[in-house]
Amino acid sequence: MALGIKYPAHASVSRRVVLLIALFSLILLTVVACGPKAPTPAKEAEVTISLSSAAFKERDQIPVKYTCDGQDISPPLAWGEPPQGTQAFALIVDDIDAPAGVFTHWVIFNIPSDSHKLEEAIATQVQLPGGALQGKNDSREISYAGPCPPGGCAHRYQFTLYALDQPVDLKAGVTKKQLLTAIQEHILAQGQLTGTYQR
DSSP states (O other), X not given: OGGGOOOXXXXXXXXXXXXXXXXXXXXXXXXXXXXXOOOOOOOTTTBOXXXXXXXXXXXXXXXXXXXXXXXXXXXXXXXXXXXXXXXXXXXXXXXXXXXXXXXXEEEEEEEETTOOEEOSSOOSSSBOTTSOEEOOOTTXXXXXXXXXXXXXXXXXXXXXEEEESSOOOOOTTOOHHHHHHHHTTTEEEEEEEEEEEOO
16 A cells, blocks of 8 residues: 555545545645745845844854843844935844744834944843834833744744834834834835744
8 A cells, every 4th residue: 555554454445545635634734834934035125234143144043042042132133334314223023933923022113323233132121222212022021032932843033124214203112013004104225134943
């Protein structure tokens, strides 16, 4: 029999068919759950700022230090020259492979326009030196929350930086949805960096 499966002589053909369907379904679910996933890049015209980290390269695994299994501190980030007219930056970090849908790990905005980096281990406080404000992540915390996926498949963590034509008129503690609504008409450019993590 195919796949080396042996059935009792008295087993009916229909039972064999049901067992084979169940076996192939299990294989298919495993491939879908943990197989290669198509990337979800931003539109080419929007990715106009280079965003990088000294801690990991594009598509590489994020070091344990920056996850819930380590120190759970934010990684260092750096970006290139923004477009003329940039008055502030905003940054959102999402787990785009979370089981229940996209899970937001960090919301930070009103980063000064003369900044070209975020140092490692940004403080867990609502307002930072220079005036940047932190929003609420999906753990309902006003801070960075490192990757903490369930065991099994690798998850992708997307860091998205927005260059804005004006500071955001919102208070600390806002959600990603509130921030995106506020900046929708003020995005001059954006850049992305994607890291992975697997437990």
